[in-house]
Amino acid sequence: MSDQGRRNDRGRERNRGANRARGGQQARKYSESSPAQRLREADPARLVAFEVLRAVSKDNAYANLVLPSKIRQYRLDKRDAGLATELSYGALRARGSYDAIIARCVDREISDVEEAIMDALRLGAHQLLAMRVPPHAAVNQTVGLARAVIGAGPASFINAVLRKIGSKDLAEWLIELSAGVSDPIKLAALEFAHPEWIIRALRQALVAHGRTVQEIDELLAADNAAPVVNLVALPGLGSLTEAFEAEFTPGPLVVNSALSSGGDPGRLGGVRDGSVRVQDVGSQLVARALAAAPLGAGPDQHWLDLCAGPGGKAALLAALAAQRGAQLVANEPLEHRAELVRKALSAVPKEHWDVMIEDGRDFGSQEPERYDRIMVDAPCSGLGALRRRPEARWRRTPAEVADLSQLQRELLASALKALRPGGVLAYVTCSPHPAETNAVVDDVLRGRSDIELLDAGEALDAVALEPLSAGHEKTAQLWPHLHHTDAMFLALIRKK
Known part of the structure; x- marks a missing residue:
């Protein structure tokens, strides 16, 4: 076949893999990370989570105020809203631990890594280490997000770092990071992603309020639990009927209250008119x-x-x-x-x-x-x-x-x-x-x-x-x- 015959009408070479297969040679196998397979757009839930992290990092915003507005802006359904919430809160909550892991996987000080890239890496790390997202999906979706909103060069860097992060599970990373560390405060800071000074303060607080310091791990773990939406119907003004129809459950501790672990309470009429409050x-x-x-x-x-x-x-x-x-x-x-x-x-x-x-x-x-x-x-x-x-x-x-x-x-x-x-x-x-x-x-x-x-x-x-x-x-x-x-x-x- 002539050289001209191997090129298409745009002058590009045809797929030689198929020709080799016909000639008895093994066809080339393209990896999931090859250019032809890379995502070039952002999944809506991950885009919302990324924008929340950027607002927190860049503008000192509060996630609990930014996230609901972003969910409504992108019109996420209940499933995607739940995913965006877990991604945002999880990446922010465990930031200290994830940054320590990221530091082991880059060839520079993480303070020299652009903050937008760090936010994307934190999102990817949370999916790889703390969620049931398949590793290839966690990497590909995060790289696709980065390619869409940060750029192709950073996306390649993020791809390489996330593959290193995904080479171990969270328990293995914590063992590696804690090697040679004997201070229980430092160990708790790594495991539960709290600054050391806060752990010391919470230990003191438990004792000061009649509890025992042995409860500290339970308290730190509770700080890391997924947030539950609490509602209150203002006495004499609001009703929780609509909330219960939307699968909220009666609050076990106080009258006229309701709980939910998902969804956007802003969609409830009572929340919109102010007679029911979060x-x-x-x-x-x-x-x-x-x-x-x-x-x-x-x-x-x-x-x-x-x-x-x-x-x-x-x-x-x-x-x-x-x-x-x-x-x-x-x-x-x-x-x-x-x-x-x-x-x-x-x-x-x-x-x-x-x-x-x-x-x-x-x-x-x-x-x-x-x-x-x-x-x-x-x-x-x-x-x-x-x-x-x-x-x-x-x-x-x-x-x-x-x-x-x-x-x-x-x-x-x-x-x-x-x-x-x-x-x-x-x-x-x-x-x-x-x-x-x-x-x-x-x-x-x-x-x-x-x-x-x-x-x-x-x-x-x-x-x-x-x-x-x-x-x-x-x-x-x-x-x-x-x-x-x-x-x-x-x-x-x-x-x-």
């Missing part, structure tokens, strides 16, 4: 405990949420206040967050709430002894919500905890000035860290004879559907590994 059961419990706590003699008309943004607890408190003819003042010092509070409260009749924009540290001096019930949901490290905010574990620092604990003291002291005699205050953090919980309460209450601690554990049990056994020395601490809630801390304080 809210962790722990947050529901502490709000209901404040609303049910016994007051001293006097009225029960004026309620305050001192740190209301973004408005979840404020909405539940306002609905409970409305049932009693009371009014909630929701205070938030930042205007853009105050707007979120107004939106959260929009389902509650307007005569039962108002939004103020003030520095909470000045509130007590401006309105002394005015309020019957006060919620101080203080800004905190968020170490109790790491399963819902997987990126937070890699952002927080010990120095931030120290700064926040000082702010927490100032807010609590201000709120106590605003509390009337006989009134009840709930000091709440979504963190079990001793520096943000017991230490704050002890410091602010030390030497005061006009203040008494109510039994927060009993208060939680009074509003829960089953005993929680969360109390310790009159304060209460919820735990992900025990109660399947965020690690909410509660102290109930009554002014004599």
Whole structure:
């Protein structure tokens, strides 16, 4: 056959494999990674996950806020939404462990690898090491994603690195990474993908709240569990009928709640109109405990949420206040967050709430002894919500905890000035860290004879559907590994 006969009408050589086969020679076998077989487009679920990781890395965004909007933007069905959620949260959650593995598979410092490439590698590593995705699919889909959104050159690099990662399973990688390491904190950091300082803080927190340090592995594992969507129907306003029809299940710990491990709750009509809200059961419990706590003699008309943004607890408190003819003042010092509070409260009749924009540290001096019930949901490290905010574990620092604990003291002291005699205050953090919980309460209450601690554990049990056994020395601490809630801390304080 002439050279011209071996070329097609575009001047390209014809497939010589077939000719060899006809001539008795073995035809060439093309691998799955050959150019003809490579994907050049992004699977929608993986594209959503990648964009979530990029928003977190590039813009310091929060995954739990970005992911729902991306799911709706790309119109993912329930199956793909579940895949995107697992990919996003899983890659963010285990970032520390995956980065250590990636570092063993590249020929440079990972700090020199472009962040977009790192995000793609983390997605691929999660599929290879922690999901039931076939290895060839994990590699090919991730490389196809990279080829579509990053470029052909980076895609080839990602392909090579992922094939090295896939040469061992997660257990084998952990054995290799932990060789020669005897420090239990360092070993736990590798196995459970938590920064070492957080592991130390959580060990201290377990002991401080009446648990044992032996529970640390269970707690860290619970932080890594797939998030469960919690709903609350605002009392007197919302219904969970539509949620139950959408395969949500009744919440076992608190009335008017529901749980789901998949799907987009934003598709529910009640969620869209605000009468049903996405809210962790722990947050529901502490709000209901404040609303049910016994007051001293006097009225029960004026309620305050001192740190209301973004408005979840404020909405539940306002609905409970409305049932009693009371009014909630929701205070938030930042205007853009105050707007979120107004939106959260929009389902509650307007005569039962108002939004103020003030520095909470000045509130007590401006309105002394005015309020019957006060919620101080203080800004905190968020170490109790790491399963819902997987990126937070890699952002927080010990120095931030120290700064926040000082702010927490100032807010609590201000709120106590605003509390009337006989009134009840709930000091709440979504963190079990001793520096943000017991230490704050002890410091602010030390030497005061006009203040008494109510039994927060009993208060939680009074509003829960089953005993929680969360109390310790009159304060209460919820735990992900025990109660399947965020690690909410509660102290109930009554002014004599």
